[in-house]
Amino acid sequence: MIYSISGTQKDLNDALLQCATPLTWIAVAALPEIGWQRLSEQGLNLERVVALPNLDIAAERVLSILASAVDILCVGDLPLSAQGRKRIAAKARQKGCLILSATPWPGLSRSFPHHWQTGATVTQLPQRAVGT
Numbered sequence: 001m002i003y004s005i006s007g008t009q010k011d012l013n014d015a016l017l018q019c020a021t022p023l024t025w026i027a028v029a030a031l032p033e034i035g036w037q038r039l040s041e042q043g044l045n046l047e048r049v050v051a052l053p054n055l056d057i058a059a060e061r062v063l064s065i066l067a068s069a070v071d072i073l074c075v076g077d078l079p080l081s082a083q084g085r086k087r088i089a090a091k092a093r094q095k096g097c098l099i100l101s102a103t104p105w106p107g108l109s110r111s112f113p114h115h116w117q118t119g120a121t122v123t124q125l126p127q128r129a130v131g132t
Contacts, residue, residue: 002089002099002109009033015100015112016074017042024048027066030055030076031102060084067092067099074100082106 005012013035020026022045028034032053040046050070055062059078066073067088080088085105092099101109 002092002101002105003112004101004104004109005112006104009035009102012074012100012102013039013042016072017044019072019098019100020044022048024072025070026050026072026074027052027070028074029063029066030059030078031074032076034074060088063088064091067097068095070097072098072100076102 003015005015009031012031016026017039022043024045025048026044027050029052034051036046036051050066052062055078060080063073063075063078063080064087068091073092085108089099089105089108091097099105099109100112
C-alpha cells in the first residue's frame with residue numbers, strides 16, 4: 001500500500017506516528033527536515049529507524065532494497081521514473097512494506113486516510129506495517 005501525504009512535514013510525521021509501533025522497522029529517505037526530536041518525543045522508536053536524508057542516482061535501487069527490509073518506507077520527493085515507482089511498489093507489496101510518500105505516485109498511491117486525526121486507527125494497512 002502506498003499513501004501520499006499532502007500538506008506539511010508535520011502531516012507526514014503524524015501519519016508515520018499513526019502507522020508505526022515500537023516494533024516497526026522504518027526507513028526514511030530524502031526527508032532531511034523530518035523533525036527527529038518531535039518524533040522521538042511522540043514515541044517513535046528511533047533505534048528501529050534507518051535514515052537516508054539524501055539519495056543520488058541510485059535512489060530506485062536503494063528504495064527497492066529498503067522496501068524488502070523494513071515495515072514502513074517513508075520517502076520525500078525523488079526523481080523516480082514511473083517504471084521505477086512501479087518496481088518499488090511491487091517489491092513493497094511482495095514484502096508487506098507500507099510506503100508513505102510526501103508526493104503522490106500517480107496511479108499507485110492513494111491519499112492517506114485522515115480519520116487518524118480524530119483518534120481512530122488506520123485500517124487496511126499491511127500486517128507487517130503495523131509491527132506484527
